[in-house]
Amino acid sequence: MTTQAAATAGKGTAGAHNRQSHRRLVLSLIGFLLVYATIAFRLLGLGFEDAPRLSKIVVEEQRQLKSRPDIVDRHGTLLAADVMTASLFANPSKINDVDEVSENLLAEFPDLKFETLQNRLRQSKKQFVWIKRGLSPRQQERVHDLGLPGLGFVPELSRVYPANQTAAHLLGIVDVDNRGLSGIEAYIENVSGLYLPRSVNRHDKPAVQMSIDLGAQHALRQELSSAMHRYRSKAAVGIVLDVNSGEILAMSSLPDFDPHQRSQALETERYDRVSKGTFELGSVMKVITVAIALELGTATLDKIYDVSEPIRKGRHQIDDYHGQKRPLTLQEVFIHSSNIGTAKMALEFGKEWHLSFLRKLNMVEPLKTEIGVSKRTELPKHWTDVHSMTISYGHGISTTPLQFATAVAALVNGGFAVHPTFLKASKEGRQTHRKRIISAETSDQIRGLMRQNVVAGTGKSAEVDGYRVGGKTGSAEKVIGGKYDTNALLTSFVGIFPADNPAYLTFIMLDEPQAEANKKTRPTAGKNATIVTARLINRIGPMLGVVPAKEFTTSFDENRRPPY
Amino acid sequence: MIRIVNAITFVIAGALAFLAFELSFETQQLEQQASHLSKEIEREKEAISILRAEWSYLSRPARLEVLASELLQMSPADLRQIMNEKQFAAYLESLPGFDSEPGAEARTE
Numbered sequence: 001m002t003t004q005a006a007a008t009a010g011k012g013t014a015g016a017h018n019r020q021s022h023r024r025l026v027l028s029l030i031g032f033l034l035v036y037a038t039i040a041f042r043l044l045g046l047g048f049e050d051a052p053r054l055s056k057i058v059v060e061e062q063r064q065l066k067s068r069p070d071i072v073d074r075h076g077t078l079l080a081a082d083v084m085t086a087s088l089f090a091n092p093s094k095i096n097d098v099d100e101v102s103e104n105l106l107a108e109f110p111d112l113k114f115e116t117l118q119n120r121l122r123q124s125k126k127q128f129v130w131i132k133r134g135l136s137p138r139q140q141e142r143v144h145d146l147g148l149p150g151l152g153f154v155p156e157l158s159r160v161y162p163a164n165q166t167a168a169h170l171l172g173i174v175d176v177d178n179r180g181l182s183g184i185e186a187y188i189e190n191v192s193g194l195y196l197p198r199s200v201n202r203h204d205k206p207a208v209q210m211s212i213d214l215g216a217q218h219a220l221r222q223e224l225s226s227a228m229h230r231y232r233s234k235a236a237v238g239i240v241l242d243v244n245s246g247e248i249l250a251m252s253s254l255p256d257f258d259p260h261q262r263s264q265a266l267e268t269e270r271y272d273r274v275s276k277g278t279f280e281l282g283s284v285m286k287v288i289t290v291a292i293a294l295e296l297g298t299a300t301l302d303k304i305y306d307v308s309e310p311i312r313k314g315r316h317q318i319d320d321y322h323g324q325k326r327p328l329t330l331q332e333v334f335i336h337s338s339n340i341g342t343a344k345m346a347l348e349f350g351k352e353w354h355l356s357f358l359r360k361l362n363m364v365e366p367l368k369t370e371i372g373v374s375k376r377t378e379l380p381k382h383w384t385d386v387h388s389m390t391i392s393y394g395h396g397i398s399t400t401p402l403q404f405a406t407a408v409a410a411l412v413n414g415g416f417a418v419h420p421t422f423l424k425a426s427k428e429g430r431q432t433h434r435k436r437i438i439s440a441e442t443s444d445q446i447r448g449l450m451r452q453n454v455v456a457g458t459g460k461s462a463e464v465d466g467y468r469v470g471g472k473t474g475s476a477e478k479v480i481g482g483k484y485d486t487n488a489l490l491t492s493f494v495g496i497f498p499a500d501n502p503a504y505l506t507f508i509m510l511d512e513p514q515a516e517a518n519k520k521t522r523p524t525a526g527k528n529a530t531i532v533t534a535r536l537i538n539r540i541g542p543m544l545g546v547v548p549a550k551e552f553t554t555s556f557d558e559n560r561r562p563p564y
Numbered sequence: 565m566i567r568i569v570n571a572i573t574f575v576i577a578g579a580l581a582f583l584a585f586e587l588s589f590e591t592q593q594l595e596q597q598a599s600h601l602s603k604e605i606e607r608e609k610e611a612i613s614i615l616r617a618e619w620s621y622l623s624r625p626a627r628l629e630v631l632a633s634e635l636l637q638m639s640p641a642d643l644r645q646i647m648n649e650k651q652f653a654a655y656l657e658s659l660p661g662f663d664s665e666p667g668a669e670a671r672t673e
Contacts, residue, residue, distance in 0.1 A: 044583070
């Protein structure tokens with residue numbers, strides 16, 4: 001076009017008019033071209049723009065539902081998951097043939113009542129009536145395939161616990177809107193980063209990995225339940241704890257509940273005794289008293305305590321159950337569980353040290369874990385010498401089994417503080433917070449004493465051939481109607497294995513166990529809690545990968561004789 | 565001259581319009597396919613999560629334990645069954661009729 005314009009310009013004045021009209025033409029041409037180009041580009045743009053919209057809608061629908069991440073055990077086994085269920089509703093105003101619809105539905109769901117179904121479907125003014133809630137995907141498909149008009153589904157998420165009751169207290173429960181109310185379910189609710197309401201597709205949420213081992217958890221629960229049956233006890237509690245990392249491998253409190261039935265979880269007798277119940281645990285507390293005495297140096301393993309006479313202080317009298325009526329070494333005081341001996345030990349180091357050590361062992365303040373805050377320990381308001389003496393053998397202090405177990409774990413793992421956790425710890429995480437509580441030497445002595453208690457003392461029936469089990473028994477009389485009842489016992493056993501270098505700690509507690517059928521003996525810990533522990537360790541040891549050894553290789557001298 | 569230019573412009577505009585509609589149509593098709601697929605994926609994921617729950621339910625320890633003892637006559641591992649490789653070698657040696665070098669005889673024959 002420019003060449004033409006140049007040519008016309010060359011024709012001189014005669015072509016001036018011609019030249020002007022040419023210029024206009026060119027201008028309008030360019031104008032038209034621009035308009036066409038704009039239209040074409042706009043069309044192209046429109047063609048592309050709509051693309052992602054429809055496919056997004058499907059995903060959006062999914063996000064509308066409140067969903068929770070899966071919960072798995074330390075090996076990845078599923079413990080809790082959301083599954084999609086459908087609820088069937090009908091729009092009676094759109095149903096032409098009520099008989100046909102109800103016949104078909106009854107064939108699919110025989111549990112529906114013919115008359116109620118007919119009545120509901122005949123309310124032709126209504127737009128919405130429920131038919132059946134919580135359909136499985138297969139049922140939904142079959143109803144869908146019936147192709148009946150006027151029926152529809154509402155998708156709903158429900159929480160399922162494939163292992164049923166096995167880890168009920170640990171997992172907790174959720175409400176009808178799929179919100180966590182207790183246990184790890186409540187923890188997921190409160191910790192950001194775990195509970196992602198709508199931003200993430202629910203299938204892409206990372207699972208929450210717990211520290212528990214489902215196999216060990218099952219073994220613990222089953223042993224406790226058979227013990228409850230065997231000894232006709234009111235309740236049973238058990239903990240398996242990794243003494244180094246503080247991870248809870250298993251924890252159970254019976255009676256427990258079916259997590260699919262929320263109302264059961266609220267019954268008072270089914271509460272979580274491990275962290276929400278405090279108990280006067282009795283002689284198992286002597287482990288702590290002896291550890292304080294050894295650590296402070298107010299006693300040595302060979303120190304002699306005369307336990308032949310009961311201690312009288314005011315109107316209190318401290319006496320021994322397994323009375324030896326002779327001078328005993330500290331080691332004998334421990335393995336024969338002498339109250340008199342431990343009370344004297346407590347007097348030696350004094351009440352100030354006693355309280356400060358209990359505080360150091362996390363026994364005084366409530367313990368915060370992922371499954372909630374533990375119940376507050378009950379201690380005397382004004383701590384006197386008498387309190388110190390009774391607390392030395394586990395009376396006058398009410399604490400949660402969880403706190404007691406973690407305190408003992410710190411005494412036997414080489415002396416490092418333990419904080420219990422219900423989430424699987426990473427390998428790096430295990431090494432970081434290691435605060436020393438007692439010296440490695442004292443820790444070693446405590447292990448030796450606990451081993452001796454099983455070899456030669458009250459804990460004999462806790463021995464497992466192949467695992468050098470150590471431990472301490474406790475048989476506390478329960479306070480009933482304001483005074484100690486000699487017939488209502490709370491028996492317990494805190495166990496460690498292998499005793500020379502413990503990997504795991506077990507704690508078993510039975511509430512009011514009775515003597516086994518056709519036996520007349522008093523049902524102290526040595527006759528029940530120890531047996532449960534032995535059976536438990538026998539089962540979970542191989543599961544947890546503890547290699548059995550025949551030789552006992554602790555630095556502690558088994559043949560030590562009292563020097564008198 | 566002007567006609568030619570006009571004609572060319574019309575042809576170009578027509579071709580562009582056709583291309584735009586063609587592309588738009590194709591996009592719609594693809595997008596429908598994509599939404600269909602993503603629906604399918606959601607359904608499959610849903611099915612997987614249900615199957616996973618079902619699998620965990622069927623393989624829960626309480627059930628497996630009973631099945632293993634009744635159908636396979638199995639019992640929990642005994643501590644005496646756990647040994648390291650040296651102990652295991654010694655255990656094998658102690659078995660009557662155990663040949664520590666199988667095939668050694670065959671070679672000499």
